[in-house]
Amino acid sequence: MNQPKSWIEIPENSDFTLANIPFGVYSKGKGHFAVATAIGEYIVDLDMLHKAGYFGLLELPKNIFSSRYLNPFIALGKEKTNAVRKYIQELFTKGSTLEKDSKSLVNVLHKQQEVKMLLPVKVRNYTDFYSSKEHATNVGVMFRDPENALLPNWLHMPVGYHGRASSIVVSETLIHRPNGQIKDPAKDKPDFGPSKRLDFELEMAFVIGKETQLGDMVSVNKAEEYIFGMMLFNDWSARDIQVWEYVPLGPFLGKNFASSVSPWIVTLEALEPYRTKAPEQSVEVLPYLKEKQRTTFDIQLEVAIATKEAKETVVCQSNFKHLYWTMPQQLAHHTINGCNIEIGDMYASGTISGTTPESFGSMLELAWKGSKPLQLADGSTRVFIQDGDKVIMRGHAGEGTQRVGFGCVQTEVLPAKNIEI
Amino acid sequence: MNQPKSWIEIPENSDFTLANIPFGVYSKGKGHFAVATAIGEYIVDLDMLHKAGYFGLLELPKNIFSSRYLNPFIALGKEKTNAVRKYIQELFTKGSTLEKDSKSLVNVLHKQQEVKMLLPVKVRNYTDFYSSKEHATNVGVMFRDPENALLPNWLHMPVGYHGRASSIVVSETLIHRPNGQIKDPAKDKPDFGPSKRLDFELEMAFVIGKETQLGDMVSVNKAEEYIFGMMLFNDWSARDIQVWEYVPLGPFLGKNFASSVSPWIVTLEALEPYRTKAPEQSVEVLPYLKEKQRTTFDIQLEVAIATKEAKETVVCQSNFKHLYWTMPQQLAHHTINGCNIEIGDMYASGTISGTTPESFGSMLELAWKGSKPLQLADGSTRVFIQDGDKVIMRGHAGEGTQRVGFGCVQTEVLPAKNIEI
Numbered sequence: 109m110n111q112p113k114s115w116i117e118i119p120e121n122s123d124f125t126l127a128n129i130p131f132g133v134y135s136k137g138k139g140h141f142a143v144a145t146a147i148g149e150y151i152v153d154l155d156m157l158h159k160a161g162y163f164g165l166l167e168l169p170k171n172i173f174s175s176r177y178l179n180p181f182i183a184l185g186k187e188k189t190n191a192v193r194k195y196i197q198e199l200f201t202k203g204s205t206l207e208k209d210s211k212s213l214v215n216v217l218h219k220q221q222e223v224k225m226l227l228p229v230k231v232r233n234y235t236d237f238y239s240s241k242e243h244a245t246n247v248g249v250m251f252r253d254p255e256n257a258l259l260p261n262w263l264h265m266p267v268g269y270h271g272r273a274s275s276i277v278v279s280e281t282l283i284h285r286p287n288g289q290i291k292d293p294a295k296d297k298p299d300f301g302p303s304k305r306l307d308f309e310l311e312m313a314f315v316i317g318k319e320t321q322l323g324d325m326v327s328v329n330k331a332e333e334y335i336f337g338m339m340l341f342n343d344w345s346a347r348d349i350q351v352w353e354y355v356p357l358g359p360f361l362g363k364n365f366a367s368s369v370s371p372w373i374v375t376l377e378a379l380e381p382y383r384t385k386a387p388e389q390s391v392e393v394l395p396y397l398k399e400k401q402r403t404t405f406d407i408q409l410e411v412a413i414a415t416k417e418a419k420e421t422v423v424c425q426s427n428f429k430h431l432y433w434t435m436p437q438q439l440a441h442h443t444i445n446g447c448n449i450e451i452g453d454m455y456a457s458g459t460i461s462g463t464t465p466e467s468f469g470s471m472l473e474l475a476w477k478g479s480k481p482l483q484l485a486d487g488s489t490r491v492f493i494q495d496g497d498k499v500i501m502r503g504h505a506g507e508g509t510q511r512v513g514f515g516c517v518q519t520e521v522l523p524a525k526n527i528e529i
Numbered sequence: 530m531n532q533p534k535s536w537i538e539i540p541e542n543s544d545f546t547l548a549n550i551p552f553g554v555y556s557k558g559k560g561h562f563a564v565a566t567a568i569g570e571y572i573v574d575l576d577m578l579h580k581a582g583y584f585g586l587l588e589l590p591k592n593i594f595s596s597r598y599l600n601p602f603i604a605l606g607k608e609k610t611n612a613v614r615k616y617i618q619e620l621f622t623k624g625s626t627l628e629k630d631s632k633s634l635v636n637v638l639h640k641q642q643e644v645k646m647l648l649p650v651k652v653r654n655y656t657d658f659y660s661s662k663e664h665a666t667n668v669g670v671m672f673r674d675p676e677n678a679l680l681p682n683w684l685h686m687p688v689g690y691h692g693r694a695s696s697i698v699v700s701e702t703l704i705h706r707p708n709g710q711i712k713d714p715a716k717d718k719p720d721f722g723p724s725k726r727l728d729f730e731l732e733m734a735f736v737i738g739k740e741t742q743l744g745d746m747v748s749v750n751k752a753e754e755y756i757f758g759m760m761l762f763n764d765w766s767a768r769d770i771q772v773w774e775y776v777p778l779g780p781f782l783g784k785n786f787a788s789s790v791s792p793w794i795v796t797l798e799a800l801e802p803y804r805t806k807a808p809e810q811s812v813e814v815l816p817y818l819k820e821k822q823r824t825t826f827d828i829q830l831e832v833a834i835a836t837k838e839a840k841e842t843v844v845c846q847s848n849f850k851h852l853y854w855t856m857p858q859q860l861a862h863h864t865i866n867g868c869n870i871e872i873g874d875m876y877a878s879g880t881i882s883g884t885t886p887e888s889f890g891s892m893l894e895l896a897w898k899g900s901k902p903l904q905l906a907d908g909s910t911r912v913f914i915q916d917g918d919k920v921i922m923r924g925h926a927g928e929g930t931q932r933v934g935f936g937c938v939q940t941e942v943l944p945a946k947n948i949e950i
Binding site: 284288322323356358359394441444445446449525 | 653654659680681682685686688689690691692693694695696698702704705707708709710712718719721743744746748767770773774775776777778779780781782785786787812815816817862863865866867868869870871874946948949
């Protein structure tokens with residue numbers, strides 16, 4: 109599957125080869141937006157191309173690429189959106205008509221550095237799973253019983269919970285350290301103040317491309333038909349707020365102050381060459397969770413921390429393929445009771461930890477509950493995230509002209525806001 | 530505060546007096562809708578009135594009442610929406626210009642029985658609180674330790690969790706009994722099948738009328754400015770699915786198969802005459818939860834079960850005023866970490882149980898975990914809800930010409946669907 113050459117120069121190690129063609133939305137100034145793709149160091153304004161007549165044969169709605177969100181485009185269905193992706197690949201292949209016309213085109217290509225990317229979908233519903241056996245085991249060992257680290261339900265279902273859709277923000281959105289109730293175990297009541305245990309969680313999320321009606325179930329073997337694509341997802345967590353609030357109804361203010369996502373949605377079709385076997389499951393699952401073929405995607409992931417004083421320090425290297433529960437299993441489970449799904453729903457994986465300490469996907473695990481501080485490039489150490497730190501997550505599959513990457517989600521943490529009562 | 534008479538006949542005990550004027554959306558046939566209010570046994574099509582020029586002085590957007598959802602209307606802000614409500618009260622007062630014109634008006638009034646009401650808001654985010662001390666205590670006594678029924682955090686914060694927005698449906702939407710994993714304590718692994726412990730939860734929800742940005746906090750003493758109105762809310766629960774899945778991340782498939790709401794949103798302004806003191810709190814709360822005046826609303830609530838064989842049996846009578854945590858405290862807590870809120874968000878109260886057994890707001894409590902079956906009018910008994918049962922919740926404040934009611938949320942339960950794998 110040799111990818112032909114593009115007439116746009118694509119640097120070595122670019123996430124955005126012709127094999128990728130992800131979708132996003134960029135800002136064209138107050139109140140104006142356009143759907144775009146990324147190629148090499150550029151973004152391509154699909155609305156300008158559409159209005160210049162390039163998508164004519166595909167019979168797309170007139171304003172499909174001038175929408176604030178990708179939801180209407182995604183709603184066209186995979187047949188159409190895949191045809192758009194393939195046609196973009198043709199347009200940017202060496203020798204295409206677009207190459208010949210390119211000198212007369214204005215405002216179609218912009219340097220990625222010069223544009224502001226926006227949250228690409230209106231997030232309808234957001235669920236966070238807990239699908240890494242290594243992560244769930246680490247948490248169980250730290251906070252419960254090392255001999256029974258996994259809870260009884262964990263091997264029988266992809267455990268998950270509902271999260272907050274409104275506070276999902278795109279890469280480069282600044283976030284404030286959250287305030288909240290924190291309970292010192294030595295005291296008999298909680299104090300109030302900024303979280304002292306701010307953490308990231310390395311996750312990926314998938315975005316729904318096809319809706320169901322209330323009462324419908326999505327079969328595990330057809331689930332990928334409902335998935336448009338994937339993103340990087342940083343599930344920010346305030347461990348001290350979370351630990352005091354989460355029994356019995358689950359995480360709430362310890363999570364919902366912000367979740368950060370990468371600006372580009374990479375389609376499942378672009379990831380297809382990187383399909384690989386999913387881990388074998390140690391306990392037989394119920395029939396509705398049984399896959400004919402257990403597959404996932406081989407996506408290399410890393411997390412870096414950049415401080416004011418120093419360049420990045422890579423603190424974690426992991427891989428999406430480690431997850432015990434697959435995306436089809438997550439979606440089949442979520443709908444087995446008839447819960448309906450909507451275009452633009454986001455389903456995050458849970459922290460993606462591998463088996464080695466370097467592959468753990470949160471500071472909680474990397475610094476093992478504060479007992480093993482991480483050394484950063486500027487000589488400082490971290491057990492959790494400090495104000496001014498920038499957390500950067502990256503992911504890609506494949507290499508060279510076949511590389512299909514996600515770019516990054518990077519977020520700088522500002523100090524907590526003062527409270528006015 | 531004597532309400533003047535309406536030129537529409539309003540039956541005794543109507544929830545929809547001139548003092549009320551709630552807002553909803555009704556179906557005018559495939560793809561057509563209108564915003565409406567309810568007076569007596571009628572609904573009033575506000576779009577027809579608007580297009581006939583009656584709202585001219587209020588300078589409303591042209592299509593504000595032909596929207597599928599109330600969100601754009603609510604977004605006009607309280608000053609405008611309150612002015613609309615007051616103007617409707619004038620229009621339907623005896624002697625108004627509208628009364629004189631009423632013979633020439635067509636399609637403005639419809640019998641409530643003859644129209645289909647729709648879900649009135651596009652629900653952006655949904656959170657369920659757990660704010661009844663009596664309910665939390667009952668659950669604690671049944672499932673944990675009678676001596677320590679309330680968990681340590683309960684008296685310090687309005688505990689809540691994120692629920693599913695997509696599966697919130699309007700009254701009269703049929704729902705199926707959910708399928709799911711159920712674990713018999715005597716077995717070592719779960720079985721799969723229809724829930725055997727389907728329950729209702731008597732709740733009320735408030736709807737957000739004013740948005741905030743990420744990082745903003747809503748002060749407990751200004752919180753009502755952000756609340757447009759209230760609805761009846763049935764938080765359907767499958768107890769057997771819930772008990773197996775909910776540790777450690779909270780309720781998920783045991784809840785998200787459906788929640789049912791009443792079609793009319795009653796404004797806080799309509800409820801103002803029924804403001805009353807909220808219960809005293811036994812433990813001093815943190816400053817961000819301290820109210821200058823602790824008030825709530827006196828809203829009488831009841832739940833009835835109707836079977837195929839018999840008329841209704843009222844199984845619960847409770848009151849919104851029993852709740853330990855108020856709506857302002859819930860909203861201040863939800864945003865204290867900077868979590869942003871959106872117009873159309875729904876925040877449910879949690880089960881509203883009173884102190885006496887007749888006032889418990891769920892079958893779990895009414896039949897005390899199956900040990901005290903309820904007697905229905907047809908001679909049958911119930912410990913949970915059976916297929917074919919219709920659960921009806923009603924609520925109102927005040928009486929006579931001052932009565933401000935919610936109508937009802939009623940839902941029939943269909944058998945579980947067959948699974949295709």
